[in-house]
Amino acid sequence: MKYVPSLFDRATLLPLLSLAVILILQGCASSAADYDSEFTAGTAPTRLESLDTSYFELAPADRLDITVFGVRDLSGEYQVNFDGTIKFPLIGTIDASEKTSSELASTIEDALRGRYLTDPQVSVTMIESLGRRITVDGSVERPGIYPIIGRTTLLQAVALAGGPSDGANPKKVLIFREIDGRRAGAAFNLNEIRSGEAEDPRVYGSDVIVMDGSEARARYGDLVRAAPILGLFRFF
Secondary structure, X not given: OOOOOOOOOHXXXXXXXXXXXXXXXXXXXXXXXXXXXXXXXXOOOOEOOOOOOOOOOOOOOOEEEEEEOOOHHHOEEEEOOOOOEEXXXXXXXXXXXXXXXXXXXXXXHHHXXXXXXXXXXXXXXXXEOHHHEEEEEEOEOOOEEEEOOOOEEHHHHHHHOOOEOOOEEEEEEEEEEEEOOEEEEEEEOHHHHHHOOOOOOEEOOOOEEEEEEHHHHHHHOOHHHHOOOOOOOEEO
């Protein structure tokens, strides 16, 4: 059960954005400058050996080492899916979202007890948390890669990057993410979120957030400007 990370990196971000907007607009093609942003602010390590992760709520893309003592076939590395679940032998789909490692271990023990094992003992250890980093770019004060812990919304994510810059257009903020192995994107109006007119959407690890504005348009051309504000994710 080896995990293959699926993150947006700088080499693929620009084609991703291009394709997203082209398909969302059903054929509206645009061009953009090369993606050359240097992400330095808020950069965090991916390895977790030096951190106490026992109190972390599990999140999509987290890599876990699950050990069922005395049962080698059930022990190994598992990945939390985007919907917050893992698939575990014998049990099937387990909801891991917003559980701590110990809470997930207890859930697995309860599911195994009686039906498959008399007194199961399970340990869950977080190996890597690539899913706890988001990329915030475009017209924000401090573009960068930021770690997130627990539930984080779009408004909070923008705040992590210092908020909109002077040239920002907060009426349009794009979120790109991978859902069930497919890439999707949506645009939101930050002003409406602030005023309570629109819901503040949750952001997840590996999301790429791009704030519209002069800096974003200089980097991406018409890509950001052309995206419609629908508040709904569309696959591309």
